[in-house]
Amino acid sequence: MSNVINHEEIQKLIHSQLQWRYATKVFDGNKKISEADWETLTESLRLAPSSFGLQPWHFIVANSSALREQLVTATTPINKPKLDTASHILILARMKSLPVEYIDAYMELVAKTRETPIGAVQDYRNMIVNKFSTFPAEAQAQWTTRQTYIALGSLLTSAALLSIDTCAMEGIDPIKCDEVLGLTKTNYGTVVAVALGYRSEEDKAQHAKKVRFSMDQVFTVM
Amino acid sequence: MSNVINHEEIQKLIHSQLQWRYATKVFDGNKKISEADWETLTESLRLAPSSFGLQPWHFIVANSSALREQLVTATTPINKPKLDTASHILILARMKSLPVEYIDAYMELVAKTRETPIGAVQDYRNMIVNKFSTFPAEAQAQWTTRQTYIALGSLLTSAALLSIDTCAMEGIDPIKCDEVLGLTKTNYGTVVAVALGYRSEEDKAQHAKKVRFSMDQVFTVM
Numbered sequence: 001m002s003n004v005i006n007h008e009e010i011q012k013l014i015h016s017q018l019q020w021r022y023a024t025k026v027f028d029g030n031k032k033i034s035e036a037d038w039e040t041l042t043e044s045l046r047l048a049p050s051s052f053g054l055q056p057w058h059f060i061v062a063n064s065s066a067l068r069e070q071l072v073t074a075t076t077p078i079n080k081p082k083l084d085t086a087s088h089i090l091i092l093a094r095m096k097s098l099p100v101e102y103i104d105a106y107m108e109l110v111a112k113t114r115e116t117p118i119g120a121v122q123d124y125r126n127m128i129v130n131k132f133s134t135f136p137a138e139a140q141a142q143w144t145t146r147q148t149y150i151a152l153g154s155l156l157t158s159a160a161l162l163s164i165d166t167c168a169m170e171g172i173d174p175i176k177c178d179e180v181l182g183l184t185k186t187n188y189g190t191v192v193a194v195a196l197g198y199r200s201e202e203d204k205a206q207h208a209k210k211v212r213f214s215m216d217q218v219f220t221v222m
Numbered sequence: 223m224s225n226v227i228n229h230e231e232i233q234k235l236i237h238s239q240l241q242w243r244y245a246t247k248v249f250d251g252n253k254k255i256s257e258a259d260w261e262t263l264t265e266s267l268r269l270a271p272s273s274f275g276l277q278p279w280h281f282i283v284a285n286s287s288a289l290r291e292q293l294v295t296a297t298t299p300i301n302k303p304k305l306d307t308a309s310h311i312l313i314l315a316r317m318k319s320l321p322v323e324y325i326d327a328y329m330e331l332v333a334k335t336r337e338t339p340i341g342a343v344q345d346y347r348n349m350i351v352n353k354f355s356t357f358p359a360e361a362q363a364q365w366t367t368r369q370t371y372i373a374l375g376s377l378l379t380s381a382a383l384l385s386i387d388t389c390a391m392e393g394i395d396p397i398k399c400d401e402v403l404g405l406t407k408t409n410y411g412t413v414v415a416v417a418l419g420y421r422s423e424e425d426k427a428q429h430a431k432k433v434r435f436s437m438d439q440v441f442t443v444m
Contacts, residue, residue: 005235007384009227011262014380018269040233042441046434047240049378051392053433061443106433113433142364149368150390153375156271158236161383162229168372170273181444211275211328211335212268219264221283222403 013161021160024167024195025205027085031198037162038088041196044158048151052128054106056095056144057151058188060181061088067180071193074176079169079195086167087197091181092152093188094144098132141189148191159196169193235383243382246389246417247427249307253420259384260310263418266380270373274350276328278317278366279373280410282403283310289402293415296398301391301417308389309419313403314374315410316366320354363411370413381418391415 033041045059062068068083075083083089095102107125111118132140152168159166170192177183177190199206212218255263267281284290290305297305305311317324329347333340354362374390381388392414399405399412421428434440 005227005231008258010235010383011258013227013232014262014266014383018266018376021271023271023275036230036233040236042437044236044240044379046437046440047432048375049243049245049390051390053245055435055440057440059441061441063443067444109435110433113431146368146371149371150375150378153270153372153377154240154379155375156372157266157376157379161232161236168271168273209335210269211332213277213331215264215268218268218277218279219281219283221285222289 017160017163018157019210020163021156021166022206022208022210024082024165024197024199024203026081026200026203027087027165027195027197028200029085031087033087033164033196033198037164040162041155041158041164045151045155048154050147050150051143053110054098054103054128054147056098056102057148057191058093058095059151060091060093062091062181062193063088070180071172071177074173074180075169075193076171079171079193082167082169082195085197085200086195088195090155090194090196091172091177092148092191092194093181093183094141094148094191096144096187096189097137097140098135098144099187100129103128103132145191152192152194155194164196165199167195169195239382239385240379241432242385243378243388244428244430244432246304246387246419246421246425248303248422248425249309249387249417249419250422251307253309255309255386255418255420259386262384263377263380263386267373267377270376272369272372273365275332276320276325276350276369278320278324279370279413280315280317281373282313282315284313284403284415285310292402293394293399296395296402297391297415298393301393301415304389304391304417307419307422308417310417312377312416312418313394313399314370314413314416315403315405316363316370316413318366318409318411319359319362320357320366321409322351325350325354367413374414374416377416386418387421389417391417 062071072080072083107121110121156166172193174190294302294305329343332343378388394415396412
C-alpha cells in the first residue's frame with residue numbers, strides 16, 4: 001500500500017504526467033535511463049496483467065547499436081531518429097499460439113509459487129486448455145497480441161510517471177523484425193517496438209498541444 | 223513534471239502497487255470510489271495513448287443497477303459477483319471501423335486545438351486515410367481493438383497506483399453486451415468490461431501469491 005505518498009499527490013501525478021507525455025519523435029542521445037528506473041519499467045512489464053495470468057509474451061531489449069541499425073531496415077524511415085537516439089529500444093513480442101505445453105508450464109509455476117499440489121489446479125488448467133482449443137490459430141494470435149497491448153499500455157503509463165519519454169512504434173514490419181531478432185522460426189513474433197528515453201530539446205512535437213476529444217465525447221454514463 | 227514527489231518514491235509506488243493488484247473476484251459493496259479518484263481514472267482513459275492519437279474508442283459507465291443486472295446475462299456466471307459488488311463497471315468499446323468522416327473530425331480537432339489551419343494537417347490526414355483504406359474491415363476492427371487494450375493497460379495501472387482494485391472481464395459476450403448497451407446498430411462494439419472498486423475481505427484470491435515468470439524468462443537483451 002502507498003503509505004508514503006499522500007493520495008492527492010498520486011492523483012496529481014497521474015494527471016500531470018499523462019498530460020506531459022507525448023509520442024516522442026527525437027530523443028536526447030546523451031541521456032540514459034538509470035538502472036533503477038529501468039528496473040522499475042522491466043518489473044512493470046513482468047507484472048503486467050494478462051487474462052488467466054498467462055503472460056503470453058516476451059520482451060526484447062535491443063541495446064546494441066548493430067542491432068538498432070538492423071532494426072532501421074525493419075521500419076518506416078520516420079522511426080530512424082528514434083532508433084538512433086533513444087536510451088532504450090524494446091520490442092514487445094507475443095506468442096504466435098498457446099501450446100498445451102506452455103499452459104502446463106504455467107500451471108506448474110502456479111502450483112510451485114502457491115505451494116499447492118499440481119492436482120489442485122487441474123480444473124483451472126483444463127478450463128484454459130479447453131477454452132483455447134476452440135480458438136483457431138489466427139484467433140490465438142489475436143488474443144496474445146491483445147494481451148501484449150495491455151503490457152504496452154501499462155508500460156507507457158509507468159514510464160510517464162517516471163518522467164521517461166516513450167514512443168510506441170507500430171510501423172515496424174513484424175516479419176522483417178522477426179528476421180532481425182531471430183524469431184522467425186520460434187513461437188514468438190513482433191507486435192510493437194517502443195523507444196524510451198528523454199525528449200530532445202530539438203523535438204518540436206513536444207510543443208504541440210495534446211489533442212483529445214472531450215470527456216462528453218468519449219464517455220457515456222448509463 | 224513531478225516536483226512534489228521524490229523520484230525514488232515513484233519507483234517504489236509502481237513496484238509496490240503492481241505487486242498489490244490482482245484480478246479481484248469479490249468487491250466490498252459498501253466501498254465506493256471517490257469522485258476525485260474517479261475523475262483521475264476517467265481522465266487517464268481520456269488521455270490514453272493511441273496510434274496517430276485517433277482514440278478509436280468509447281467508454282461506457284454502467285452505473286444503474288438495472289443495467290448491471292442486464293449485463294449479468296451478457297457474461298459468464300463467474301463475473302456475477304463482480305457486477306453485483308463493484309463500485310463502478312466500465313465497458314471499453316472500440317470503433318468497428320474507421321470511416322473517413324471520423325478521421326476528418328479528428329483532424330478538425332487537431333487543427334482547432336493547435337490553432338492551425340486545416341490545410342496544415344492535410345498531408346497527415348491523407349497519410350492516415352490512405353493507410354486505413356488498405357485495411358480490410360476485419361483488420362480495422364482488430365486495430366481499434368488493440369488500441370483499446372492500450373487504454374485498458376493504462377487504466378489497470380492507474381487504478382493500482384490509486385489503490386483501487388480492478389478486474390478486467392474478457393468473458394463478456396460482446397454481441398449480447400452490445401444489445402444491452404444499445405450499440406448493435408452503431409459503429410461501436412464492446413471489447414472488454416472492467417469492474418473497479420475495493421476488494422472484499424472475503425475474497426480469498428487476494429491471499430494467493432502472484433504468479434509471474436522470472437525476469438530471465440520474459441526478457442532477452444540483445
